[in-house]
Amino acid sequence: MLKFFYTFLLMLGTTYGPVARAESVLFLNPGKVDEAFWISYSQFMQAAATDLGIDLRILYSRRMPELTLAQARLALQGPDRPDYLVFVNEQYIAPQVLRLAQSSGVKLFMVNASLTANQMSLLGERPDRLGSLVPNDEEGGYLMLKELIRQHPPVAPGQVIELLAFSGLKITPSAQLREQGMMRALAEHPEVRLRQLVYSGWTRDRAYEQAKLLLRRYPKVSLVWSANDEMAFGAMQAYSETGGVPGKDALFSAVNTSTAALKAKVDGRLSVLLGGNFTLGGWALVELHDLDRGVDISQYGGRDRQIPLLQLIDKSTARRMLAMGDSPDYGVDFRRLSAKGRPTSYRYPFSLQTLMR
Missing domain, CATH: 3.40.50.2300 (Response regulator)
Structure with a gap:
């Protein structure tokens, strides 16, 4: 046996x-x-x-x-x-x-x-x-939200920027640390309002199902923070089905340098990408x-x-990494x-x- x-x-x-x-x-x-x-x-x-x-x-x-x-x-x-x-x-x-x-x-x-x-x-x-x-997971979560906010058009005094967040497994250290970093960045920006944080278990399908519900509940969301690329793609799919254009009508972020994530960074669907871990x-x-x-x-x-290891990946670096094959x-x-x-x-x-x- x-x-x-x-x-x-x-x-x-x-x-x-x-x-x-x-x-x-x-x-x-x-x-x-x-x-x-x-x-x-x-x-x-x-x-x-x-x-x-x-x-x-x-x-x-x-x-x-x-x-x-x-x-x-x-x-x-x-x-x-x-x-x-x-x-x-x-x-x-x-x-x-x-x-x-x-x-x-x-x-x-x-x-x-x-x-x-x-x-x-x-x-x-x-x-x-x-x-x-x-790796620097807490810093990664922080950098990701800071860069999302930096890229967002400024809002008038008294107005808010609405944010959704997709984390991994609640009992996974990397998910917890990235979430802590996100919350640290959030504390520095009172103009950003976190509408909801959900745990998607690192999976695209779970994030997609959650995002369909959340986007109906919060139709004015314009920032989406995700602790990995698979969850980001699930949320992007749900957002596209509402008629929105990722990278234009709402800014999406992700961690990991999969081929799909690097391509999404190059074509602008992912506004913020972290990788290297x-x-x-x-x-x-x-x-x-x-x-x-x-x-x-x-x-x-x-x-x-x-x-x-976790650092912001710009379009030039994404292209170089794709060329490495x-x-x-x-x-x-x-x-x-x-x-x-x-x-x-x-x-x-x-x-x-x-x-x-």
Whole structure:
């Protein structure tokens, strides 16, 4: 039975790279196998793994935390253990993963969402937890609304700009942080009135159904903030069905640099686009490769770091990213990013600009 279950879990994932490599890494991808963001995330990780000589394996859990934990249990307590386990504190599952990892010999690294302050105080430091890399989600949510408001035509004194907001899963750290950033920007602009914030679970269909109702309820909405691209497209579809023109009659924003989102930015349907966080897993592999070679990454910016990956994407950058296509190596020499042998003043150049060179 266990063998069957193990085979089933492997079928939900994707195995990359030759078997005989220097260090082995398993990434528990919390997304779905057809989710554009998490596909691009895995592709960038594979580009890094190929360049660095890492044996990388990726399993998708289809946004089911119970499946992530089952995959972690097999990886940490089964016979075929990786050297490193990379995972996301999605829906706050990190404490369970850390408990499973005790005495396993597997070293842990977190991406996208690390331990919360409460979790850290309860769990304390552990030698098998090597570190974490997370993006600037709160700042991203803030920048997105600030730019939407900047692009909106000014209103007369006493008039308001009406806003709708579509967030992800309520118990997902990235959704919460982006929402907090949006609220920080909102507090700076009393002329903007948030009519409603809804949770669309990161999905286009859910956002579409919600937007159909909300746009009937609030027909004067002219700003739409969305925590990812799929929800933005759902809201845009509903808005178009009312006879409105996205980018003209109402301004829409999104996070993620999927091909569809980049094209929507270029053609003006998306007024504001943020992206760059799909690179996080690849940058994490650079740090893991250094750790495996004896580098003390705490001397090069810290073992737990937030990096400003989310940035505003203008039309020029969107065109350049579209022109890059599906280049297998993204034009990045990951080995040259290593801190090994560098002075402690060196900082890893983890940013979207590294891809643009």
